[in-house]
Amino acid sequence: xxxVIEKLGHDxxxxxxxxxxxxWLILRRMSQLAILALFMAGxxxxxxxxxxxxxxxxxxxTVPMTDPLAFMQLIAAGHLGVASTAVTxxxxxxxxxxxxxxxVYCAWVCPVNIVTDTAHWLRRRLAIKGSARIARExxxxxxxxxxxxxxxxGTLAYELVNPVSMLHRGLIFGMGFGWAIxxxxxxxxxxxxxxxxxxxxxxxxxxxxxxxxxxxxxxRADNRAACDDCMECYEVCPEPQVIPPALKGERRGGGEASxxxxxxxxxxxxxxxxxxxxxxxxxxxxxxxxPAGRRQPQxxxxxxxxx
Amino acid sequence: xxxxxxxxxxxVSRRRVLSDAxxxxxxxxLFGLAVGLYARPSRSLPADAVRPPGxxxxxxxxxxCVRCGLxxxxxxxDILKLAELGEGVATxxxxxxxxxxxxxxxxxxxxxxxxPTGALDHTLTDITKARMGxxxxxxxxxCIAFQGLRCEVCFNVCPVRGKAIKLEYRPNKRSGKHAxxxxxxxxxxxxxxxxxxKACILEEAAIKVMPIRLAKGELGRHYRLGWEQxxxxxxxxxxxxxxxxxxxxxxxxxxxSGRGLIADEPAAPRTGSALDTLRKGIREAR
Numbered sequence: 001x002x003x004v005i006e007k008l009g010h011d012x013x014x015x016x017x018x019x020x021x022x023x024w025l026i027l028r029r030m031s032q033l034a035i036l037a038l039f040m041a042g043x044x045x046x047x048x049x050x051x052x053x054x055x056x057x058x059x060x061x062t063v064p065m066t067d068p069l070a071f072m073q074l075i076a077a078g079h080l081g082v083a084s085t086a087v088t089x090x091x092x093x094x095x096x097x098x099x100x101x102x103x104v105y106c107a108w109v110c111p112v113n114i115v116t117d118t119a120h121w122l123r124r125r126l127a128i129k130g131s132a133r134i135a136r137e138x139x140x141x142x143x144x145x146x147x148x149x150x151x152x153x154g155t156l157a158y159e160l161v162n163p164v165s166m167l168h169r170g171l172i173f174g175m176g177f178g179w180a181i182x183x184x185x186x187x188x189x190x191x192x193x194x195x196x197x198x199x200x201x202x203x204x205x206x207x208x209x210x211x212x213x214x215x216x217x218x219x220r221a222d223n224r225a226a227c228d229d230c231m232e233c234y235e236v237c238p239e240p241q242v243i244p245p246a247l248k249g250e251r252r253g254g255g256e257a258s259x260x261x262x263x264x265x266x267x268x269x270x271x272x273x274x275x276x277x278x279x280x281x282x283x284x285x286x287x288x289x290x291p292a293g294r295r296q297p298q299x300x301x302x303x304x305x306x307x
Numbered sequence: 308x309x310x311x312x313x314x315x316x317x318x319v320s321r322r323r324v325l326s327d328a329x330x331x332x333x334x335x336x337l338f339g340l341a342v343g344l345y346a347r348p349s350r351s352l353p354a355d356a357v358r359p360p361g362x363x364x365x366x367x368x369x370x371x372c373v374r375c376g377l378x379x380x381x382x383x384x385d386i387l388k389l390a391e392l393g394e395g396v397a398t399x400x401x402x403x404x405x406x407x408x409x410x411x412x413x414x415x416x417x418x419x420x421x422x423p424t425g426a427l428d429h430t431l432t433d434i435t436k437a438r439m440g441x442x443x444x445x446x447x448x449x450c451i452a453f454q455g456l457r458c459e460v461c462f463n464v465c466p467v468r469g470k471a472i473k474l475e476y477r478p479n480k481r482s483g484k485h486a487x488x489x490x491x492x493x494x495x496x497x498x499x500x501x502x503x504x505k506a507c508i509l510e511e512a513a514i515k516v517m518p519i520r521l522a523k524g525e526l527g528r529h530y531r532l533g534w535e536q537x538x539x540x541x542x543x544x545x546x547x548x549x550x551x552x553x554x555x556x557x558x559x560x561x562x563x564s565g566r567g568l569i570a571d572e573p574a575a576p577r578t579g580s581a582l583d584t585l586r587k588g589i590r591e592a593r
Binding site: 042043048051052053055056057058064066067070071074077078079085086089134135137138141142145148149150152153154155156157158159160161165166169170172173174175176177178180181 | 327328331332334335336338339342343345346347350366367369370371372373374375376377379380388389390391392393394397398399421423424425426
């Protein structure tokens with residue numbers, strides 16, 4: 001494995017060039033920074049395209065957008081008379097992520113992703129071994145906790161400490177001691193646990209993961225026949241457990257699994273697309289189930305249950 | 308029931324699954340406890356932080372505000388601020404500080420319709436109906452109006468002029484011949500905008516906007532003020548007291564409303580010396 005880590009990405013760079021082997025990563029960073037820039041253009045430069053923050057915002061003074069999890073917390077806190085703009089906003093955002101992939105939020109929008117990716121990169125550079133063991137399912141417990149806290153306190157209690165909204169809001173409106181929480185997430189991911197926050201604990205990731213379980217755009221392993229088991233995609237993937245069903249194409253109890261990565265935990269970050277020298281992975285829709293040309297008609301209908 | 312070697316392996320893995328789940332649940336619950344306990348004190352707004360106009364009562368507000376800052380953006384005077392972690396105000400919620408930047412009472416109240424969740428009540432359309440807090444003349448010792456000096460700055464900047472703050476007048480006991488014009492706040496009309504606190508000329512304002520829960524007293528619900536009830540009923544509700552009769556010398560009356568002892572006919576002018584008067588008395592006695 002260490003040999004793999006040392007030359008991680010070399011094959012991809014040889015095959016596609018440095019830019020080609022980082023295409024999606026660069027696009028992702030551009031997306032994350034562009035969204036932040038649009039929010040900051042108003043207060044800094046007086047150009048008001050996006051107003052507010054990721055919890056709720058207004059695009060071009062007309063289109064409302066509201067984070068669906070924040071909206072659910074409002075409902076849980078007992079604020080049932082929610083004005084229509086928040087309802088519209090939450091529905092729009094939900095529909096958007098149902099289309100492009102739930103955890104596209106994590107990989108393409110969330111500013112904490114830059115923090116934890118940096119921690120992960122540094123972790124690899126410093127060859128920090130060992131990681132605390134927390135189940136990936138812990139995030140769903142966290143998601144439940146967020147709603148229970150809202151229900152029990154009647155306030156948006158989790159939003160007092162939520163690193164995601166805190167970082168984004170902090171960058172735009174002022175951070176205070178919020179830096180400490182972000183630094184905490186960074187150090188936790190760096191020294192204590194690999195992919196600790198985003199991959200195991202973040203309730204927002206859990207929520208968007210649930211959305212992603214039904215979303216349309218997915219990473220697919222359509223060219224899985226070309227896989228030579230170099231394992232580099234597993235190494236770069238923040239949720240490596242999502243790969244095997246699509247890549248190996250085996251279904252429990254026999255039969256061929258969908259080539260689409262159907263697990264909602266996949267963030268559509270496309271690091272696997274970048275890192276693969278044989279272009280096994282590509283973006284596509286959750287249908288058709290099997291790779292083109294090798295499709296088995298009787299399996300199409302059951303593809304949803306493949307993961 | 309599974310049996311043999313297979314069953315044994317399965318039992319171990321089930322135990323592991325259960326213990327892992329328990330561990331996760333405990334960890335998450337502990338985190339929840341910490342956040343929940345932290346959420347308790349942050350429910351009470353510090354006394355010098357004022358919510359934007361139309362804000363729901365504090366507890367409802369904290370369950371309705373999504374911390375997006377759209378009200379902050381639509382405030383033309385840029386007085387609103389989202390609380391940062393470590394401030395006394397619940398993180399991410401909007402507030403202003405009257406002394407540094409009071410609400411300028413825009414007639415169209417742009418911050419209210421900006422709120423996507425109704426944490427700022429959209430039914431508020433008349434800014435004079437806003438109740439962000441209540442101004443309190445909290446330090447009569449320092450307020451120079453109470454020293455008999457003509458300041459009246461708070462009275463003059465008040466946007467609900469002459470109603471929310473009125474100037475009363477009292478005799479100036481120190482000089483014995485001047486008046487004192489103390490400003491008095493009337494909660495029926497005070498919006499809590501804080502313009503008076505901002506304008507107060509003292510180093511530390513003598514008039515301050517306080518949360519209504521701190522600033523306002525409340526009479527017991529059972530309590531009735533006799534004169535108000537009398538006005539409502541058009542008559543006294545109890546048998547009126549019989550008018551008090553004084554045993555006064557003839558020609559004298561007593562007026563309660565301030566005039567005191569009244570002589571109907573002025574006494575005959577006194578003439579001459581005290582000795583004449585005495586003699587006159589003796590003559591009358593005979």
